[in-house]
Amino acid sequence: MDEPIVYIQDLCKKYNAKKEEFALESLNLSINRGTLFGLIGPDGAGKSTTLRILATIISPTSGKASVNGFDVQTEVEKVRGQIGYMPQNFSLYQDLSVIENLNFFAEIQRMPLDQRHERIERMLAFTHLGQFQHRRARNLSGGMKKKLALACALVHNPRVLILDEPSTGVDPVSRRELWEILASVVEDGVTVIVSTPYMDEAERCHKAAILYHGQVIANGSTSDLRLSLPFDILEVKAKPRKAARQLISTLDGIYDWRPVGDAFRITVEKSLTDKVLAELQKELDAQALDTRLLRQTTPSMEDVFVYQAGISRGNHESL
Numbered sequence: 001m002d003e004p005i006v007y008i009q010d011l012c013k014k015y016n017a018k019k020e021e022f023a024l025e026s027l028n029l030s031i032n033r034g035t036l037f038g039l040i041g042p043d044g045a046g047k048s049t050t051l052r053i054l055a056t057i058i059s060p061t062s063g064k065a066s067v068n069g070f071d072v073q074t075e076v077e078k079v080r081g082q083i084g085y086m087p088q089n090f091s092l093y094q095d096l097s098v099i100e101n102l103n104f105f106a107e108i109q110r111m112p113l114d115q116r117h118e119r120i121e122r123m124l125a126f127t128h129l130g131q132f133q134h135r136r137a138r139n140l141s142g143g144m145k146k147k148l149a150l151a152c153a154l155v156h157n158p159r160v161l162i163l164d165e166p167s168t169g170v171d172p173v174s175r176r177e178l179w180e181i182l183a184s185v186v187e188d189g190v191t192v193i194v195s196t197p198y199m200d201e202a203e204r205c206h207k208a209a210i211l212y213h214g215q216v217i218a219n220g221s222t223s224d225l226r227l228s229l230p231f232d233i234l235e236v237k238a239k240p241r242k243a244a245r246q247l248i249s250t251l252d253g254i255y256d257w258r259p260v261g262d263a264f265r266i267t268v269e270k271s272l273t274d275k276v277l278a279e280l281q282k283e284l285d286a287q288a289l290d291t292r293l294l295r296q297t298t299p300s301m302e303d304v305f306v307y308q309a310g311i312s313r314g315n316h317e318s319l
């Protein structure tokens with residue numbers, strides 16, 4: 001659905017009035033209903049600040065934000081009725097069991113009694129926590145705790161689910177499960193806004209905004225963001241690695257390169273792709289390196305971030 005449910009207009013936040021520093025600087029965003037929306041950016045970019053304002057935990061210094069038509073500053077209770085919020089340090093009641101925690105959150109969200117049982121059963125099934133329903137929260141694994149926190153934030157059936165770095169500190173299997181749960185939450189019609197410092201997680205979102213120093217530096221569908229990159233990406237794997245690194249670092253016509261796993265990822269201006277590929281092949285052969293991989297590949301959200309952050313820093317001058 002292409003109808004915005006969250007509007008953010010010229011949002012600014014300064015934590016310390018005496019200092020120049022803005023945590024958010026004229027942030028503009030709109031998020032459509034039924035979207036899995038990623039707020040992506042490194043530590044300190046302003047993700048939590050944005051989410052806390054949307055969740056009515058803190059007020060902006062200036063600007064406006066609304067959720068489902070309700071203003072986060074003047075209609076706090078109405079906004080709270082629309083959202084489920086899971087902060088980074090979500091606190092479960094450690095001495096309560098899984099089901100007791102769910103009942104507790106249903107109670108404080110004033111969920112009608114006749115709907116609770118069915119909803120809690122659904123949350124347990126959803127998060128695969130049914131078999132652990134009588135286990136105390138303190139005895140759950142880190143991944144299970146996150147899933148329970150997610151279920152608690154969702155138990156009252158909010159229209160918008162706001163999650164601040166839900167996968168931080170979670171093992172890869174639980175992380176995957178968490179994202180699968182988020183995808184099915186969205187299929188149920190809920191709008192999910194999730195922050196993450198991990199660019200690979202951005203790939204799982206329908207739309208994403210990249211935040212950098214309190215500003216949106218890129219915003220759109222993840223596929224459009226990748227397509228908008230004015231560069232091609234090449235991947236090279238060759239041994240010995242040291243020689244391959246030396247070769248790449250002295251190659252003409254490349255914008256940027258970085259090691260990723262056992263490969264090198266090279267950013268090349270589109271018009272130079274064929275030339276650089278041919279040159280690379282020639283040099284790899286000439287130096288008799290053991291080439292395992294040399295190909296053009298699809299840009300990732302990390303490539304988008306590296307490029308956009310570079311522009312933000314004014315590095316595009318050095319192209």
Ligand SMILES: Nc1ncnc2c1ncn2[C@@H]1O[C@H](COP(=O)(O)OP(=O)(O)OP(=O)(O)O)[C@@H](O)[C@H]1O
Nearest residue numbers: 015016023041042043044045046047048049050197
């Ligand atoms: N309570 C606070 N008091 C003062 N400054 C703060 C406060 N909270 C955040 N900041 C500052 O605001 C900026 C944005 O922080 P924020 O927590 O929103 O970023 P983030 O992208 O969520 O990063 P992280 O993942 O590290 O939480 C940072 O410079 C941070 O130091």
